[in-house]
Amino acid sequence: MDKMLVTSGASLNGSVEVSGAKNAALPILFSTLLAEGEHTFDNVPMLKDIESTAELLQSLGCESKRDGHTFRVHVTKLKTFEAHYDLVRKMRASILCLGPILAKYGEAVVSLPGGCAIGTRPIDLHLDAMKALGAEIELKDGYVLAKCKKLKGATVLFEKTTVGGTENLMMAATLAEGTTIIENAAKEPEIVDLAIYLNKMGAKITGHGTSVMRIEGVEKLTPARHSIMPDRIEAGTLMIAGAITKGDVLVQKCNPQDLEALINKMRESGFKIETTKDSVRVLPQDKWEAVDITTAPHPLFATDLQAQFMALMTVAHGTSVITETVFENRFMHVNELMRLGADITPKTQVAVVRGKPGGLSGAPVMATDLRASASLVLAGLVAKGETLVGRIYHLDRGYENLEGKLSSLGAKIKRVQ
Numbered sequence: 537m538d539k540m541l542v543t544s545g546a547s548l549n550g551s552v553e554v555s556g557a558k559n560a561a562l563p564i565l566f567s568t569l570l571a572e573g574e575h576t577f578d579n580v581p582m583l584k585d586i587e588s589t590a591e592l593l594q595s596l597g598c599e600s601k602r603d604g605h606t607f608r609v610h611v612t613k614l615k616t617f618e619a620h621y622d623l624v625r626k627m628r629a630s631i632l633c634l635g636p637i638l639a640k641y642g643e644a645v646v647s648l649p650g651g652c653a654i655g656t657r658p659i660d661l662h663l664d665a666m667k668a669l670g671a672e673i674e675l676k677d678g679y680v681l682a683k684c685k686k687l688k689g690a691t692v693l694f695e696k697t698t699v700g701g702t703e704n705l706m707m708a709a710t711l712a713e714g715t716t717i718i719e720n721a722a723k724e725p726e727i728v729d730l731a732i733y734l735n736k737m738g739a740k741i742t743g744h745g746t747s748v749m750r751i752e753g754v755e756k757l758t759p760a761r762h763s764i765m766p767d768r769i770e771a772g773t774l775m776i777a778g779a780i781t782k783g784d785v786l787v788q789k790c791n792p793q794d795l796e797a798l799i800n801k802m803r804e805s806g807f808k809i810e811t812t813k814d815s816v817r818v819l820p821q822d823k824w825e826a827v828d829i830t831t832a833p834h835p836l837f838a839t840d841l842q843a844q845f846m847a848l849m850t851v852a853h854g855t856s857v858i859t860e861t862v863f864e865n866r867f868m869h870v871n872e873l874m875r876l877g878a879d880i881t882p883k884t885q886v887a888v889v890r891g892k893p894g895g896l897s898g899a900p901v902m903a904t905d906l907r908a909s910a911s912l913v914l915a916g917l918v919a920k921g922e923t924l925v926g927r928i929y930h931l932d933r934g935y936e937n938l939e940g941k942l943s944s945l946g947a948k949i950k951r952v953q
């Protein structure tokens with residue numbers, strides 16, 4: 537199994553381009569199930585999760601073809617309405633096929649995604665939303681069995697903000713009869729990208745990017761072409777890579793507006809950051825102060841950047857309090873960072889990080905989830921000597937060629953067997 541060998545010492549310099557956003561591409565690829573014909577997407581990142589999505593779409597009867605970063609999906613009438621456990625268990629986001637299949641065919645059978653390293657991550661809110669539109673839901677033998685005659689628009693108030701739940705409901709509501717109002721909708725930029733694509737197909741969605749969305753159901757959607765938005769989490773990870781190595785890194789082809797919470801916190805910590813309409817430059821900084829962060833739904837600090845920011849705080853001056861409010865068990869990286877010498881006291885939702893500038897040293901560590909693996913690579917860039925990060929298949933799920941991008945900035949990083 538591949539591992540990543542990171543050798544410390546290099547300060548990263550230069551410019552690097554961000555890939556398309558995984559978390560926008562996945563729901564958008566599932567939304568193709570709503571419309572027969574050929575869909576074309578540009579800026580689709582080359583990632584394991586995209587391959588898993590393509591496999592699932594294929595198992596349902598769709599064909600997909602990649603040509604570089606252009607990805608085409610040809611959708612015909614599905615040969616089955618069942619998303620099998622073998623495919624769903626590889627990627628939790630597979631639950632996003634539920635809304636589209638149910639809305640278009642009146643029936644869907646989707647495996648329960650099962651456990652996950654970052655908490656129990658239930659799908660009750662997805663199911664409640666489908667029920668609100670009139671679906672009958674039964675859980676049987678590890679599968680969700682959903683049925684309806686024709687979904688009917690309704691007002692749905694999410695008691696907790698859920699990105700996936702909002703996406704599933706948005707997709708289902710596009711073909712429902714009448715109007716759906718989503719209250720306490722997630723406001724993530726990826727929700728906006730999905731709404732843009734659904735509207736390109738003929739959906740009538742307004743209010744995306746705010747907490748109240750309105751969706752007027754239409755009879756039919758038709759395929760369109762769309763370029764996937766830049767990956768804000770990858771952009772943030774690359775910014776932190778520049779910062780932690782005291783380098784000068786220009787992150788291009790990103791949307792700084794989507795990174796406001798991170799930029800604010802990095803500035804508060806002492807970094808000088810310049811932005812243009814589509815780039816962020818982190819200027820070299822010799823020392824930085826510890827700052828506190830609390831993760832929360834967008835536009836607040838993204839949970840998907842918490843582990844990477846923690847890596848930055850392990851070598852800051854002072855003590856930082858990191859509070860995770862989105863997921864219940866998202867400090868799996870803490871023990872691994874401690875193996876590198878970080879001084880952290882983790883509690884259930886809060887981790888106290890006592891910064892040790894220049895105080896990390898290399899060791900073998902294990903990636904536990906996607907963003908945790910990125911944080912270990914970042915820490916490895918400054919942990920004296922060599923850090924060997926195991927289980928990097930997590931990294932391949934969500935970062936396109938991270939080692940190539942970091943190497944191009946001067947990092948000493950390579951994949952080893």
Ligand code: UD1
Pocket residue numbers: 558559560562628629655656657658659660661662663696697698699700701726839840862863864
């Ligand atoms: C998405 C992102 C993930 C990100 C997360 C939060 C994708 C593919 N993944 O995940 O990278 O970390 O948003 O920004 O876009 N919850 C319930 N019941 C539900 C659904 C969710 O209790 O039915 C809870 C979750 O356990 C979690 C919280 O709600 O505590 C937020 O989860 P959610 O926003 O749904 O995350 P995902 O869509 O799974």
